[in-house]
Amino acid sequence: MSAARKRVRALRLNNRPVEVLAADNTLLLDTLRETLGQTGTKRGCDGGECGACTVLIDGTPRLACLTRTQECAGHHVETIEGLAENGRMSRLQRAFHERLGAQCGYCTPGMVMAAEGLLRHTPHPDEAEIRAALGGNICRCTGYVKIIEAVQDAAGTGAEAAP
Amino acid sequence: MELLPDFRVATPVSIAAALAAGKRHPGGRFVAGGTDLMVNLRHGIGAPTALIDLRAIPELRGIASGTGGMSIGAAVTLAELAAHPAVAAHYPAVAAAAAAVGAPAHRAAGTVGGNLCLDTRCMFYNRSAWWREANSFCLKHEGDTCHVAPTGKRCHAAFSGDLAPALLVHDAAVEIAGPDGLRRQPLADLYAEDGAAHLRLAPGEFLVRVALPPDPWPSAYAKARARGAIDFPLAGVAVALRRDGDTVAGLRVALTGTNSRPFLLEGTAALLGAAVDAAWRDRLGKLVQKQVLPMRTTLLAAQYRRRVASALAQRLAGALGGAAD
Structure with missing residues (x-):
């Protein structure tokens, strides 16, 4: 990458302003993982098909492997690292943990961020809405049932309360 | 996936500025969301010298x-x-x-x-650079034979x-x-x-x-x-x-x-x-x-x-x- 790097103006990451340099052809996924050391966002297919790199940009799920870092100037990027509050898992993260919504765990950050994006504008989604929102996220352990139950649990729409 | 080619990005805020950017970068490509183009570029399909992002133009x-x-x-x-x-x-x-x-x-x-x-698609085209090279490329990009219809004259993507x-x-x-x-x-x-x-x-x-x-x-x-x-x-x-x-x-x-x-x-x-x-x-x-x-x-x-x-x-x-x- 020989292109000149320049500052990404007014970028916020997980509610904090960040200073970062990126060339025009640098991808957000590389900036997050390689420059900022935020490795919670995973590189899966690396081509927009699997959802492992899902982050929120201004609250909407987007794929970090298809997004240029410079596109994010003036915007708020949220990753899995930003969900915990004071070291405690968010309700959605806890639901994934308690409902066994993670097996190998590789798809989990993307799943959680896609679900987080859904719950922010649809706090009580039905199962069809959850399935649609997670449609672009692949779990190769195929643990989809538990993942959907986890989101239902976090939204309070599950069949039963968490034990 | 390959690294992205070494392009500059222009973000014009008017149609006139976008046309000027197009003229300034004859090897450039217009882009908006990039959900298809970025994948193709990572596959080594095309190497634009510039991407002209059209999303900031009010008329669009x-x-x-x-x-x-x-x-x-x-x-x-x-x-x-x-x-x-x-x-x-x-x-x-x-x-x-x-x-x-x-x-x-x-x-x-x-x-x-x-x-x-959207670019047309084909299982012989939407592939990594090394895959396509190993398959002698194809008519649509860098090759001279359509692997879908080898005797034909055109691309069937x-x-x-x-x-x-x-x-x-x-x-x-x-x-x-x-x-x-x-x-x-x-x-x-x-x-x-x-x-x-x-x-x-x-x-x-x-x-x-x-x-x-x-x-x-x-x-x-x-x-x-x-x-x-x-x-x-x-x-x-x-x-x-x-x-x-x-x-x-x-x-x-x-x-x-x-x-x-x-x-x-x-x-x-x-x-x-x-x-x-x-x-x-x-x-x-x-x-x-x-x-x-x-x-x-x-x-x-x-x-x-x-x-x-x-x-x-x-x-x-x-x-x-x-x-x-």
């Missing part, structure tokens, strides 16, 4: 509706289009097609103009945008900006039946807006795909059908995913004036089967795509035509 933004119909900016995202109440109410095929593109994260980034100008057929059945026109100014033409004229040159856009030209005429006919869109949650169409069909009592007074059918261009079915006039029954649907199905040209560009058999295109057209027309059986 927003959806306006009135007595003259509806006007949709080329930089409107597919998510915005799918969620627009007036689009869903009056042009349901358009809303359904927008909602059927990719997954939510693709629709949040992908745009109307990008989907209409399939146009796979969902939006185009839905706009075609609503008789859409497109506004195009270019070095010679703004021009307006039917959407159908944007496309050619050649997988390696399917867009009739001159260098430096880009889509500005899509115009839909008023008083639309009831419409619907459906697609078959390998992965139900997120995939390009193996075949996609849009139908607009106007009824007069029990008979069909107007019919437009358009297809995607089967040919190198999205196209309006010809010969539908012969189906007017009749009621939609099993025999009518059979005639429509045969018409579709005759005009689609699926080739071995996907992992699923061409014959399956031919039949599924026909079945989808019959199903949609049956529902819109109020078939009793």
